[in-house]
Every structure is written in structure tokens, then in C-alpha cells.
Amino acid sequence: MLFGRNAQGKTNVLEAIYILAYGKSFRTVVARDCIQHGEKLCGVEGVVEKQSVERDLGVAISSREKKLMLHRKSVGWAEFVGNLHVAAFTSEHLGVIRGGPGERRAFLDRAMVTVCPGHIARLAAYTRALRQRNKLLSFYQRQDRRVDDSLIEAWEEKLIVEGTQILRDRARYVEALKGRLPDKLFGDDTLTLQYISNAALEPGDGEEIEWEFRERLSEKRTADLRSGFTSVGPHRDDLKLFLNGKPLAEFGSAGEQRSSLLSLYFAQMEAHKEVHGFYPVFMVDDVEAELDSERMKRFLGHLAQRTQVFLTTARETSVAEIAAGVRRYEVRSGTIAPAPAEGDADLD
Amino acid sequence: MSDYAEPISRLIEELRKLPGIGQKSAQRLAYSILRRSREDAERLSRAILDVKEKIRYCSRCNNLSDQDPCHFCVNPNRSPETICVVEEPNNILSIEKTREYHGQFHVLHGALSPINGIGPDELRLKNLLARLKEGNVKEIIIATNPNVEGEATAIYLAKLIKPLGVKVTRIALGLPVGSDLEFADEVTMCRAMEGRREL
Ligand SMILES: [Zn+2]
Numbered sequence: 001m002l003f004g005r006n007a008q009g010k011t012n013v014l015e016a017i018y019i020l021a022y023g024k025s026f027r028t029v030v031a032r033d034c035i036q037h038g039e040k041l042c043g044v045e046g047v048v049e050k051q052s053v054e055r056d057l058g059v060a061i062s063s064r065e066k067k068l069m070l071h072r073k074s075v076g077w078a079e080f081v082g083n084l085h086v087a088a089f090t091s092e093h094l095g096v097i098r099g100g101p102g103e104r105r106a107f108l109d110r111a112m113v114t115v116c117p118g119h120i121a122r123l124a125a126y127t128r129a130l131r132q133r134n135k136l137l138s139f140y141q142r143q144d145r146r147v148d149d150s151l152i153e154a155w156e157e158k159l160i161v162e163g164t165q166i167l168r169d170r171a172r173y174v175e176a177l178k179g180r181l182p183d184k185l186f187g188d189d190t191l192t193l194q195y196i197s198n199a200a201l202e203p204g205d206g207e208e209i210e211w212e213f214r215e216r217l218s219e220k221r222t223a224d225l226r227s228g229f230t231s232v233g234p235h236r237d238d239l240k241l242f243l244n245g246k247p248l249a250e251f252g253s254a255g256e257q258r259s260s261l262l263s264l265y266f267a268q269m270e271a272h273k274e275v276h277g278f279y280p281v282f283m284v285d286d287v288e289a290e291l292d293s294e295r296m297k298r299f300l301g302h303l304a305q306r307t308q309v310f311l312t313t314a315r316e317t318s319v320a321e322i323a324a325g326v327r328r329y330e331v332r333s334g335t336i337a338p339a340p341a342e343g344d345a346d347l348d
Numbered sequence: 349m350s351d352y353a354e355p356i357s358r359l360i361e362e363l364r365k366l367p368g369i370g371q372k373s374a375q376r377l378a379y380s381i382l383r384r385s386r387e388d389a390e391r392l393s394r395a396i397l398d399v400k401e402k403i404r405y406c407s408r409c410n411n412l413s414d415q416d417p418c419h420f421c422v423n424p425n426r427s428p429e430t431i432c433v434v435e436e437p438n439n440i441l442s443i444e445k446t447r448e449y450h451g452q453f454h455v456l457h458g459a460l461s462p463i464n465g466i467g468p469d470e471l472r473l474k475n476l477l478a479r480l481k482e483g484n485v486k487e488i489i490i491a492t493n494p495n496v497e498g499e500a501t502a503i504y505l506a507k508l509i510k511p512l513g514v515k516v517t518r519i520a521l522g523l524p525v526g527s528d529l530e531f532a533d534e535v536t537m538c539r540a541m542e543g544r545r546e547l
Pocket of ligand 1: 407409420
């Protein structure tokens with residue numbers, strides 16, 4: 001548990017751990033935004049111990065480049081990622097429930113990085129092909145030229161190949177999450193999930209999806225040529241969340257939305273464990289803002305048996321009351337110091 | 349602005365325009381040229397002018413060459429039955445290094461990319477279709493880069509060429525996805541050629 005007043009650097013500690021895991025921050029997509037104003041570079045180093053094997057990880061970011069290091073040697077992303085797995089829970093993630101479909105797709109894609117190798121590369125290829133097809137559509141929209149169908153199809157082919165796999169993997173992953181939602185962790189509420197795609201109404205096996213996606217793309221080609229935009233495909237998909245049968249975003253209370261999101265994270269951790277044999281490290285930023293004390297007690301109890309947890313809080317005492325045996329650190333002006341445990345000044 | 353004598357700063361400026369050359373490298377190169385003999389400098393400047401004056405595109409295959417048709421196109425030991433289509437002239441070198449391929453080449457000088465304003469008209473395709481109409485070609489091997497643009501180009505070419513009754517194959521992508529042929533080593537390139545599949 002990291003406690004301290006606001007703007008002392010608590011979240012930075014979580015951010016640093018996250019960067020060691022994925023080579024990038026959860027706060028910004030632009031790596032150089034991690035660098036302190038007026039400085040030229042920033043770096044994070046850490047030792048990860050997994051099944052008694054230690055690994056030295058490091059990330060160095062300058063305005064020009066990012067270096068990923070394993071045992072002090074520069075390595076590629078594929079070799080770097082996978083040495084440390086982290087699930088981060090911050091208030092921004094509530095967008096998964098309250099925000100648009102894009103945020104839910106991003107949640108799935110992020111979670112799938114560690115269980116579905118190749119997913120990120122396929123997404124990148126799909127997105128590239130999508131941008132190219134859209135550009136071609138808007139070219140035809142602006143210029144009065146004869147439409148070359150085989151040219152549009154050349155880009156669609158790439159969308160279909162990558163998109164089919166993306167769609168199938170996401171649908172499968174949602175199925176895996178469904179089966180791993182914690183039972184009755186937050187009362188009697190039942191959370192249900194449904195992956196929705198306009199490219200394949202009932203995502204079955206790969207061949208069916210491919211066939212349907214191809215059909216829908218060519219059906220919509222004329223409309224797409226008019227709008228200059230690709231209307232069918234996994235870039236339009238959504239993950240629907242229901243609590244006791246009702247749409248969570250509209251009908252759930254703030255507390256229900258937070259605990260549902262946590263349940264989703266727990267399911268993600270179970271899915272991760274199934275593949276890797278261990279749980280990812282869990283982080284919660286500003287835990288009091290996220291949970292009332294009853295939910296927090298259940299939440300910490302659930303996690304403590306499974307994995308290492310990092311929490312930040314502005315109010316030191318309340319967490320300490322709930323969970324005994326928590327190691328407490330105070331963060332003040334960017335430095336971290338161990339705080340003596342309650343009523344045990346001799347510790348360490 | 350410059351602390352250098354005018355001819356030196358002019359040379360540095362020119363060198364800096366080359367890809368991969370920054371201010372420091374440009375200075376180092378300029379001083380290195382300055383220290384060398386007059387003959388060295390003349391050889392360098394002549395070499396630069398020669399590539400501009402003597403290198404042309406081959407009218408059959410669009411390869412860069414000092415003769416037209418280029419030495420690939422006139423070599424009687426190379427089979428006229430297969431044409432390997434690549435994006436850039438330097439891709440030919442990667443394939444030649446394998447010493448496994450003995451057919452013809454065709455250079456597109458790019459790949460389809462609407463984002464960059466490159467459509468079929470911007471690629472050098474007309475003379476490829478003309479070569480196919482001569483009737484000797486039995487197989488077209490498409491060796492565009494294994495990235496999104498290279499793949500789409502391959503699919504488009506297949507759609508264009510197959511109706512002409514010519515077999516179209518794509519090199520097998522043992523190559524890392526998203527990479528350029530330029531960086532493929534010989535072994536990977538050999539395997540890619542052997543394992544090509546029909547489009
Ligand atoms: Zn030639």
C-alpha cells in the first residue's frame with residue numbers, strides 16, 4: 001500500500017510498474033510524454049521474481065527512441081513483454097462501462113495481449129488495411145472516376161483475413177471471461193457479457209465468419225463509397241454488459257458499475273492464469289475513490305490469496321483497518337519510505 | 349550562420365540532404381573528403397555524375413541498369429517463362445543472393461497505398477502486361493513485401509493477371525510479417541521462394 005497526499009508521486013509508482021510490464025504507460029500513448037518537463041530522458045528498472053527466477057527489466061525513453069532491456073541488454077518488444085504481467089485498475093477504466101464501444105474493444109485487446117499471441121500484430125495490420133480502404137473510398141467519393149472493384153477487393157481481402165481472426169479471437173475471449181466471472185463476490189448480482197459484431201451476427205467458426213464478413217462487406221460497398229467510410233467489421237464491434245439482465249451502463253449504480261468492472265478484471269486474471277499458470281500483478285490507483293469499505297474488504301480478500309497487489313490511497317488508515325498485514329509505504333515528494341506497521345514500531 | 353569557409357559549408361549542406369546523414373556525419377565526411385587527394389575527390393564526383401548520366405530504367409522490367417534492356421532481360425541463360433515481381437530494384441539483389449532463381453524480374457517501383465496517393469496508375473504495370481501478351485510467360489511470382497501494402501498489391505496483381513491464363517504465385521511468407529524483403533537473409537529468402545503458393 002502506497003499512501004501519501006495527492007501529487008506526491010503515488011500514481012507514478014504504479015505507472016513505473018506498468019511501463020516495466022508493457023513498455024508503455026497507462027496514462028499516455030506517446031512514450032515521450034512520460035519524460036518530466038525539462039528533462040531529456042526517463043528510465044525505469046526493476047527486478048521481477050517469478051517461480052524463484054529473477055529477471056532484470058528496464059525501459060529507457062528519450063525524445064527520439066525507446067529502449068527495452070532484459071538483463072541490461074537491449075531486446076525487442078516480443079522478447080521483453082511477457083516477463084511481467086500487470087492488470088491496472090484506475091478510474092479511467094470506468095470508461096469500459098460508461099464509455100463508447102471503442103473503450104470496450106480496447107479493454108479486450110489489452111487483456112488479450114498476454115493470452116492471444118499475434119493479436120496486436122493482427123490489429124495493426126487490420127487497422128492499416130482499414131485506413132487504406134477508407135482512403136480509397138474517399139478518393140472515389142471526391143473524384144468522379146470509374147470504381148475499380150478489384151482494387152477495393154484487394155484491400156478488403158486483407159480486412160477479411162485479419163478481421164475474421166480478430167473477431168473470432170475476441171468472441172472466444174469473451175466466452176472465456178464469461179466462464180470465469182467471480183461467483184457472488186459482490187452479492188447476488190449476476191453479470192453477463194455478450195460480444196456483438198456487425199460483420200458476423202453469431203460468431204461461429206472461422207470459415208463462417210469469413211464468409212459472412214465477405215458478404216456484408218460487398219453488400220455495403222455502395223453505401224461505403226457514398227460515405228467514404230467502412231461500415232462493417234470488427235472495428236465497429238462492441239462488448240455488451242448486463243447486470244441482472246439490464247444494461248449496466250444505463251441501469252447500474254456507480255457502485256455496481258465499479259464492482260462489475262472489478263469482476264471483469266478478476267475474470268481477466270483467471271483467463272491469464274489458465275494460460276500462464278500464475279496471476280498477473282494487480283494495481284488499484286486511489287482505492288478509496290473506487291470502492292466502499294465493504295466491497296474493498298471482499299476485493300482484497302479475493303486478491304490476497306492469489307497475487308501481489310499494489311494500492312495507492314490518500315487516507316492511510318482506512319485500508320489498514322480492513323486488511324491486516326499490508327506492507328505500508330509513504331510517498332512524499334517523489335520518495336518512498338517504509339512506514340512502521342500499526343502498533344509494531346520494531347518491524348524492520 | 350556558418351563558421352566554415354563557404355565551400356565547406358556548401359559540401360556539408362549537400363551531404364546532409366542524403367538519407368541517414370546528420371550534421372555530425374556530414375561534417376566528418378566533408379573533412380574526410382578535404383583530407384584526401386585531388387584524384388580521390390575527382391573519382392567520387394565522377395562516380396556520382398556517372399550514376400545520374402548512365403543509369404536508366406530498363407524499358408522491359410524497370411530495373412535500374414546502364415544498358416537497355418538490362419542484363420537480366422538479355423541473358424539467354426535466364427528462363428523467359430517466369431517473372432518475379434518486386435517492389436524496388438534492391439529487392440532483386442536479395443533474391444539473386446539465393447542463386448536459386450533463374451527467371452526474369454519486374455520492378456513496380458512501389459506498392460499500392462491510397463494513403464500515399466499510390467494507385468495502379470502510379471505503379472509500373474503497363475510494360476508487365478505487355479510482356480505477358482508476348483505469350484512466353486507461364487508463371488508470375490509475386491515477391492512484394494510481406495506487409496499490408498505488399499499483400500494488397502499481390503492480390504490486386506493476381507486479379508489482374510489470372511484472367512490472362514498465367515499462373516500467379518506468391519512467395520511463402522516465412523519472412524517476419526511487416527518486414528521488408530531488403531532485410532531478409534539468404535536462407536529465409538530461399539525458403540520463401542521454394543514454398544510459394546498459388547494465388
Ligand atoms: Zn530489364
